[in-house]
Amino acid sequence: MRYQKIYPAAICFSVFLIVTGLLLGEPSSVLPGLWKIILTEDALITDYVEIAGIAAAFVNSALVTLISLGILYLSREPLNGFTLVELGLMSGFALFGKNIANIWPIIAGTFLYTRVRKEPFGKYASVSLLATALSPVVSYVALDNGWGNLGLGILIGLVVGFVLPPLSAYTYKIQNGMNLYNMGFACGLLAMILVPVMTSLGATPEVAHHWAEGYNVQLGLFLTVLCGLLILLGFFFSGRPAWAAWAGYRRLLLTTGRAPSDYLRMFGPAPTLINTGVNGLIGMSFILLTGGDLNGPTLGGILTIMGFSAFGKHARNILPVMLGVVLGGVFMHWNINQSSVQLAMLFGTTLAPISGYFGWPFGLVAGFLHSSVVLHAGTPVEGINLYNNGFSGGLLAIVLYPIISEAIRHRKPELQDEDYFDTIEHDEPILPPSRRE
Incomplete structure (x- = not known):
């Protein structure tokens, strides 16, 4: 019951999204825009602001956030810092890939998994939401001209939701907490199986590039107001003196950010x-x-960073990674303002724990490598994994961790069984797969 205020806060955030969308866009475009979003194949990069307008995109984000909040509430999942991660991810990616229709089959697949396992859905509610990274495969199979089949799209979504809980539990182990987007890595591995099978059956999934321009002033104002409100709430309306809030923030900056790190x-x-x-x-x-x-x-990337600000990211461990991506723009044969590189600069902060644990020079190296790896990591999966940076980050974490820990720094943070337990001590723990019987 410690964090019940998350519910009204998330509702207020959703209302803020709706109001902002209606103020910045055309209210009359909301319903046609939502319908267009639902009927669009959502492979990366499909910007809902570009294809449906800012009003419909923001309303879709708000509705997906409320759906996620409702699922968490009904499943009675314990609230903690990772709850804010889930809401940040869902609201952010609902601006470019997730919508009020294509997330349901995957969520239902995870629910089916809990029925087979005879376990409470609350243990896997967060997995069901994050697994919607593969929502584009549902949209593609259901809508693609000449191959579309609604029933088959729902079936594949059920399969995805069913297999990702055990898969993500094991991929979490091998990354040693150095990649915050573990589900992105798990979804990337699954997508590398799905896409070749679908292609062999006659499908032709392709990457997309719908990218809106000219919204810097409007969306910059939106973000400035939102972030300013959060900072003011932290200093003056959180029940603590401003000096205590600042002291707590300074202590937070000293953490490594290695998962799991529940800042709340x-x-x-x-x-x-x-x-x-x-x-x-x-x-x-x-x-x-x-x-x-x-x-x-890019707004989705920023909202994702904001969500993970409750679970591992802070200024000291994300800045080196982001600067590493910028350095990639200096030395590599691509431009820093390319759409995919802009996303890499934001989502590449999945590697913040490398910077936080091993030091900022390694964060620069991680960001520099990520800026190029991510440009090719999504090629085999044809854009159906929305968390492509999580997949790239997982690959780099697996490679960099043993090199840095064994050959250079001799610091080796091992994941213990207790790292799989829920972070709130009075809640029922979630056992690692090896101990579930």
């Missing part, structure tokens, strides 16, 4: 709110200073 439990709401607002401003500043575009995908 470790430091309380005030430092977490400040961290969220500061990180959102950092993400926006990097996009604008490098000549990028604020739109559905």
